[in-house]
Amino acid sequence: MRLVAGMxxxxxxxxxxxxxxxxxxxxxxxxxxxLIVVIALTWTQGVRAGLLWGCAxxxxxxxxxxxxxxxxxxxxxxxxxxxGFWARNLDRESPxxxxxxxxxxxxxxxxxxxxxxxxxxxxxPPFATAMQLTVTATLYNAALMPIALIxxxxxxxxxxxxxxxP
Amino acid sequence: xxxxxxxxxxxxxxxxxxxxxxxxxxxxxxSWAAGARGTAKGLLAPLEAQMMSIxxxxxxxxxxxxxxxxxxxxxxxxxxENQDLRRRLAELDAAAYDNKExxxxxxxxxxxxxxxxxxxxxxxxxxxxxRTLEIDRGSDDGVRPGMIVVSGAGLVGRVREAGPHGAxxxxxxxxxxxxxxFLSGSGLQGTIIGGPSVLQLQVEHRLGSVASKGExxxxxxxxxxxxxxxxxxxxxxxxxxxxxxxxxxxxxWVNDPATLSLVIVVLDFxxx
Numbered sequence: 001m002r003l004v005a006g007m008x009x010x011x012x013x014x015x016x017x018x019x020x021x022x023x024x025x026x027x028x029x030x031x032x033x034x035l036i037v038v039i040a041l042t043w044t045q046g047v048r049a050g051l052l053w054g055c056a057x058x059x060x061x062x063x064x065x066x067x068x069x070x071x072x073x074x075x076x077x078x079x080x081x082x083x084g085f086w087a088r089n090l091d092r093e094s095p096x097x098x099x100x101x102x103x104x105x106x107x108x109x110x111x112x113x114x115x116x117x118x119x120x121x122x123x124x125p126p127f128a129t130a131m132q133l134t135v136t137a138t139l140y141n142a143a144l145m146p147i148a149l150i151x152x153x154x155x156x157x158x159x160x161x162x163x164x165x166p
Numbered sequence: 167x168x169x170x171x172x173x174x175x176x177x178x179x180x181x182x183x184x185x186x187x188x189x190x191x192x193x194x195x196x197s198w199a200a201g202a203r204g205t206a207k208g209l210l211a212p213l214e215a216q217m218m219s220i221x222x223x224x225x226x227x228x229x230x231x232x233x234x235x236x237x238x239x240x241x242x243x244x245x246x247e248n249q250d251l252r253r254r255l256a257e258l259d260a261a262a263y264d265n266k267e268x269x270x271x272x273x274x275x276x277x278x279x280x281x282x283x284x285x286x287x288x289x290x291x292x293x294x295x296x297r298t299l300e301i302d303r304g305s306d307d308g309v310r311p312g313m314i315v316v317s318g319a320g321l322v323g324r325v326r327e328a329g330p331h332g333a334x335x336x337x338x339x340x341x342x343x344x345x346x347x348f349l350s351g352s353g354l355q356g357t358i359i360g361g362p363s364v365l366q367l368q369v370e371h372r373l374g375s376v377a378s379k380g381e382x383x384x385x386x387x388x389x390x391x392x393x394x395x396x397x398x399x400x401x402x403x404x405x406x407x408x409x410x411x412x413x414x415x416x417x418x419w420v421n422d423p424a425t426l427s428l429v430i431v432v433l434d435f436x437x438x
Contacts, residue, residue, distance in 0.1 A: 028362025125341035
């Protein structure tokens with residue numbers, strides 16, 4: 001049941017990301033719904049859940065992106081891993097920490113995507129453009145994180161998912 | 167002790183999953199895996215098409231609510247009757263918009279002189295680094311990587327990957343896109359460079375000619391990447407410098423990837 005609900009959540013997030021998210025563009029960047037959901041799940045459910053759903057969400061994003069499968073999954077895994085440690089060692093109730101965690105995860109996500117493209121010999125955007133897009137996306141995702149966290153907390157408590165141990 | 171063991175377990179899981187995903191990336195990039203990758207990438211296309219149609223429905227509904235609010239403000243007495251009329255009008259507008267796009271596609275096909283296939287946009291790239299579109303036509307419809315994609319308004323981009331029932335199109339807005347163009351007024355040649363908000367244009371210097379605002383950028387055919395004569399956009403600003411070998415300009419692209427719903431794949435143009 002938990003697996004099905006999680007898969008449906010990630011599928012919904014990925015579909016929203018590849019169909020609607022680009023309509024919310026500001027200064028060339030748009031929110032990454034899947035990244036926000038994965039970080040919110042890591043924050044509330046722990047690093048194990050975050051890694052699992054990061055992997056699933058990343059593969060779903062890869063199905064819509066040019067290039068090989070697995071790169072978005074690696075990028076999301078890095079965000080979930082760092083957030084897992086952050087959540088374990090800091091106050092879970094503060095709204096600033098998850099926003100900062102998603103900001104750091106967005107930077108990591110961007111670095112991993114660009115780095116992986118470079119290693120695999122795929123084209124990468126110019127530095128100035130990549131920088132501008134990363135900074136804007138970081139602010140955008142951080143601003144949306146508190147809403148996402150409340151939504152994920154309500155959804156997981158409704159599904160009787162146990163929160164992660166502090 | 168417990169915390170340290172838990173950290174080690176988390177790190178172990180992370181490294182295992184990351185290594186698995188990197189292995190998947192390497193394997194899926196092999197030429198022999200291209201078919202399977204293309205098939206996998208087409209799996210979500212039907213769901214994406216449904217989501218896109220829901221988005222259109224939401225937009226139409228929003229338009230209707232906007233109309234109703236205006237009518238109420240204007241005339242309370244006729245609101246009920248107007249509400250119905252406005253709803254019908256909005257539905258007709260939506261149908262007319264679809265028909266207009268289809269007519270543009272058909273006109274384009276007749277006048278362009280190339281063999282083409284009309285495709286529906288079913289998805290968009292998940293991140294801002296690669297501005298791509300997913301279309302519902304693939305190798306089974308004759309679509310191949312490298313083919314150019316246009317709309318009734320002008321150049322959209324190029325097919326980057328094709329699966330049996332879908333393909334991924336790299337649009338001009340992608341930071342890696344390049345297209346050689348000439349300007350309609352001055353005749354100056356230049357190179358369009360993709361960008362997230364507006365397209366950048368590097369224009370050659372020629373004695374007695376300066377690029378100016380309002381000129382149309384049209385593909386020149388130089389380099390063989392795109393056929394000559396496709397509209398890219400209009401110049402919105404030019405920065406001229408006598409010291410530089412090129413002028414910098416910005417071009418407003420004729421297509422908006424966020425609203426494109428139908429595109430045309432040119433099936434018989436081979437980029438050199």
